[in-house]
Amino acid sequence: MPQNQPKPRIKPTLPVYRMGDQIYIQLSGKCVELADPDGAVEQFVGLLDGTRTVPEVHRALRAAGRDVTPAEVEAGVARFDRAGLLEDGAVEPGLDAHDQERWKRNLGFLENYSDLSTSKYELQRKLRDYRVVLLGLGGVGSHLLFDLVGLGVRDIRIVDFDTVELSNLNRQILYREADLGRAKIEVAAERILAYDPLVKLDTRATYIGCADEALAVVEGRELVLSAVDMPKMQVVNWINQACVKAGATLITGGVDSRRIAYYTMIPGVTGCVECWKADVAEHDRLSADLAVKKTEWADATAEPRFPEDMSAFGALVTLYTAHVLAEVVRLATGIAPPLSQGRLLEVYFDDGVPREAERWSRRPDCPVCARPRAARTAA
Numbered sequence: 104m105p106q107n108q109p110k111p112r113i114k115p116t117l118p119v120y121r122m123g124d125q126i127y128i129q130l131s132g133k134c135v136e137l138a139d140p141d142g143a144v145e146q147f148v149g150l151l152d153g154t155r156t157v158p159e160v161h162r163a164l165r166a167a168g169r170d171v172t173p174a175e176v177e178a179g180v181a182r183f184d185r186a187g188l189l190e191d192g193a194v195e196p197g198l199d200a201h202d203q204e205r206w207k208r209n210l211g212f213l214e215n216y217s218d219l220s221t222s223k224y225e226l227q228r229k230l231r232d233y234r235v236v237l238l239g240l241g242g243v244g245s246h247l248l249f250d251l252v253g254l255g256v257r258d259i260r261i262v263d264f265d266t267v268e269l270s271n272l273n274r275q276i277l278y279r280e281a282d283l284g285r286a287k288i289e290v291a292a293e294r295i296l297a298y299d300p301l302v303k304l305d306t307r308a309t310y311i312g313c314a315d316e317a318l319a320v321v322e323g324r325e326l327v328l329s330a331v332d333m334p335k336m337q338v339v340n341w342i343n344q345a346c347v348k349a350g351a352t353l354i355t356g357g358v359d360s361r362r363i364a365y366y367t368m369i370p371g372v373t374g375c376v377e378c379w380k381a382d383v384a385e386h387d388r389l390s391a392d393l394a395v396k397k398t399e400w401a402d403a404t405a406e407p408r409f410p411e412d413m414s415a416f417g418a419l420v421t422l423y424t425a426h427v428l429a430e431v432v433r434l435a436t437g438i439a440p441p442l443s444q445g446r447l448l449e450v451y452f453d454d455g456v457p458r459e460a461e462r463w464s465r466r467p468d469c470p471v472c473a474r475p476r477a478a479r480t481a482a
Contacts, residue, residue, distance in 0.1 A: 110182050110193040112153030112159070116211050117188060119148055123281075128188055135186055153192015163247060169244045180219075190217045196224040203298075206255050216438040226436045227255055233435040236260040236321055236351075236468050238311070238342065239330035240287045243357060245277040247328055248423040249318060252299050254428065256435075260305040262320045262331075263288045274417035277333040294434060297370060311338060317345035326434060328427065329355035343376035343471065344367065351432060352474035354427055354443070360414045363423040364449040364460065367430060373445035375472040382463040419452055426450070426457075 113119060118129040126144045137144045146167060150160045157171065161176040183189050188351060196203060203210070206227055211222040233256050237244055240263040251259060252394045267275075267282045268292060278374040282290045286306045309332065311317050321327045321342070329342050346353040356365030368375050374382070426448070430441045446462040448463055468471060 104409045105423070107159075108156040108193070109191040110153050110156055110188045111151050111184070111219060113148060113151050113183075113188055114190050114214050114217070115212050121145060129466055130187060135188065145296065147176075151180075151183070151189065151271045153190075154330055155216045157464050158385070163402040175266075181390075184219050186217070189219055190214065191219050191222060194222040194224065195322075196222075197228055198224055198231075202227075202255075209255055213436070213438075223356045226438065230255045230432065231257050233431075234258045234325045235322065235328060235431075236262065236324040236326070237330065238262045238298040238320065239332075240275075240277065241265070241271065241292050241330060242274040242420040243423055244328075244330035245275045245287075245291065246420055247330065247427065248295060249276060249298070249363045250294055250424060250428050251431070254430075254432065257299070257301060258391040260307060260320065260324060261288060261291060261292070262309060262311070264308055264310040274415055274420045294469055311341060314341040317341040320346055322349045322352050324349070324351050326431065327351050327353045327355075328431070329353060330357070332357060339376055347372065347375055347472045348476065356423070356447070357470075358415060358423055361453065362449050363418075363419055364447055365423065365430075365443055367434075367441045369444055369446040370472060370476060372465075374463045376470060376471050377471040378466045379461070380461045381466055381469070383461075399436045416452075422450060422455075 113128070120127055121139070123222075124138060124140045126137040126139045126148065128148075129134050139145055143358075147160075147164065150163050151267075155163065156344065157177055157180050158173065159172050160180070161171065164171050171358070180189070198206070202221050209230075210223045212225040215225065218224040234260065235251060235256055237248055237259060239252070240248065240261060244261075244263070245455065248259070248261065259279065265287050267278045267285050267287055269280070269283060271278060271350075272280065278287070286308060292304055292306050295304060296474065307320050307413055308314070309320065312334075322345075327346050329339070331338055331342075342353065342355070345351075346368065350370050352367040352370070353363060355368075356363065367373065395438050424445075430443060431439045433439045443466065447460045448457055449460045450457050465472065
């Protein structure tokens with residue numbers, strides 16, 4: 104008999120019940136309805152408990168008096184698998200008992216995307232081993248760090264140079280009043296290692312002041328989550344250049360007064376920030392001219408022309424974090440393509456509706472990403 108044959112089972116999170124002559128299997132937001140006047144479907148479903156291979160299911164049905172062929176049983180299992188009803192009961196988790204319990208609710212979610220060839224445990228391991236760098240530990244960064252660890256990401260580099268201030272505490276959940284004046288990166292490391300002592304946490308107390316400094320902190324990472332905005336106008340360019348050179352995917356954006364906005368750049372797949380700027384220059388002259396003027400202001404030695412950003416509303420920070428973390432899961436596991444790759448998505452507080460604000464493509468003449476290193480992928 105071939106080795107490592109799957110042992111199909113109905114996913115444990117799916118309710119199965121009979122009403123009259125029908126069998127119902129409840130999925131998220133929908134229900135599979137199967138006619139079963141003679142109980143054959145119920146019997147078949149009962150045998151899909153993760154203890155039998157497909158040939159063994161066939162033999163059990165034959166022993167129960169069901170006149171079915173091996174091909175019919177295989178076809179039935181394949182249909183159930185395509186419908187998202189099955190997982191492999193023979194698969195080895197590859198996670199110890201501690202991690203299975205810690206991530207039990209994650210696994211219940213990932214089970215929605217598992218099948219006979221991909222297990223929920225494999226998806227969780229991809230999250231665990233994803234190599235992430237988080238730039239900035241302010242409002243967005245502090246939420247992202249906690250929730251990344253909650254997702255099970257355990258290989259994280261954090262970068263920040265700032266200290267805790269009282270005005271941070273309306274949304275920067277890593278810190279308390281007792282931490283005022285302390286370095287954010289020190290407090291963050293204490294909180295996170297208390298939350299999950301098994302996290303491999305690489306701390307970099309540094310300020311990013313050029314593209315080379317950005318490259319030094321993103322090199323070796325698969326994903327860069329940028330939550331920094333200083334120095335204004337320049338830092339996103341430096342991080343974009345570094346991510347292209349390192350072959351690292353970049354997700355960035357932020358909270359802009361009444362809205363959130365974010366985008367994903369994948370080297371060799373999407374256009375980069377420089378491609379976006381070139382596209383804007385061709386199609387939106389006013390925005391392009393304003394960007395040039397803002398850069399001139401930012402570079403000026405005179406008094407800055409940018410007013411202080413006084414808007415950092417906690418609910419919008421949480422909303423932004425939720426959208427970005429969903430992208431992280433899509434990228435790490437491959438269960439779905441990232442929604443924001445090569446486009447700016449926005450959500451306004453007023454109505455909460457996600458919209459595409461802008462879209463751009465790779466430009467073959469881009470001075471930054473025309474010849475990128477291939478994007479790193481999760482193990």
